[in-house]
Amino acid sequence: MRVLVDVSHPAHVHLFRNAIGEFERHGHEVRVASREKDVTTDLLDAYGIEHTPLSSKGSGAVDAAREWTGRGARLLRLAASFDPDVVLSRLNPTAAYVSKLVDAPNVIFHDTEQAGLLDRVTTPFAEVVCTPAEFARDVGDNQLRYEGYHELAYLHPARFDPDPIRLTDAGVDPDEPYTVVRLVEWSAHHDSGTAGFSPEGIRELVDRLSEHGAVYITSEAPLPDDLAAYAAPVAADAMHDLLAFADGYVGDSGTMATEAALLATPSVRYDPYDSQMGNFETLAEYGLVESLTDERAVIERAVDLAADPDAGSRWRSRRRKLLGEKVDVTAFMTELAAEVAGE
Structure with a gap:
């Protein structure tokens, strides 16, 4: 399958990097859309993950509007040429809208109850919205609760051994x-x-x-x-x-x-x-x-x-x-992506 992963924050690198590796090891094709914010692209480079920078974080509301408008257009071009079977992202309206436009299911990972308006304008466009079991709100019929945290995608003992x-x-x-x-x-x-x-x-x-x-x-x-x-x-x-x-x-x-x-x-x-x-x-x-x-x-x-x-x-x-009571979130993520993509 073809997997498009949207990465716009350093935390997203950690959330998705092991899944990206698993997809590639199983012969799937992966494209990563990145953003120059803090150490996001540095981390992707350090982990050897090929990526396409689509925008850079500015300062202020005007810069933010300009960045995300341009990023949306560039992400749409990337997605249209790649033709993904599934799109993985954090809570990002741009990724959700682009997924709809290219007719690819969007799987969102969401763990921030304070997201407010961003939540309401994003989650309805997703195929699945994955939240930890403890997430304090219901976000719609497409919500899937799981026993874990984003951080267990990369800090579960099966994924991380401190050096x-x-x-x-x-x-x-x-x-x-x-x-x-x-x-x-x-x-x-x-x-x-x-x-x-x-x-x-x-x-x-x-x-x-x-x-x-x-x-x-x-x-x-x-x-x-x-x-x-x-x-x-x-x-x-x-x-x-x-x-x-x-x-x-x-x-x-x-x-x-x-x-x-x-x-x-x-x-x-x-x-x-x-x-x-x-x-x-x-x-x-x-x-x-x-x-x-x-x-x-x-x-x-x-x-x-x-x-x-x-x-x-x-x-x-x-x-x-x-x-003993939580799951390996990377394993959950890769299995869900394959299911949503129809593999």
Whole structure:
């Protein structure tokens, strides 16, 4: 079969990369439409995935409208020439509309309850909308709930084995204590009107965590000069290795909080807008992610975990329970794509 995969964000690379490999190993033809945003194309290159960049992220509403209009036209040309049997995407109206225009079923993977308008103008055009079982909303008759998370498409033990050599080559000692801090840019469509850590909060967090080991910051925005020395030294495609050997994670990224949790790394998530997301409610029930709305509480809890020598063993036990109840999402994805495509 011919599979078209739309990748417009770094998280999409991780979600689909193992499925792309499986499709190719089974002799299927794959085309990847990419977008120059953050490290999206760098990750695709690092994983050896051939792709066609269709647009670049700009700044502001005017640039966004211009980008997505142009991207839609270019995606339509690509799809028309490729003639896909199935289109895989995250929640992306452009991919959904193009799929309809070329008469190819679109399988959407969706896990963000706060998507709002984007959700309503996209999901009706999809053949299947896959959501985690815990997803807090019904999105239509084409919704398919599954026992897993997007992050288990690439962090399930069947798909990922952390490599300490990649860390030592970058100057990180996996046997010494360290914490990973993630700072997001808060510019996504569902982030309007919100903000992450304050500059003062970040500096206090880093200072206090440094008393318990190294601190590595990964940030979407450039770090100020006084924090630049804390920038994580590993390549973008080694970030999961860094998380896997970390003694703790703290940040305002929901994706990375989930990734840390699924790697049994004690995880504290700063959620300033108190989002009601089924994934995090379930991960909290497993005891794998602690989501807090107050910056002061986040700092105190992260420091407490960094000072707790038994936190890691508790998280590993909780992870084992979760993995016994969830699926290999890549296997689910490839089987579903073949079914929808009529293979």
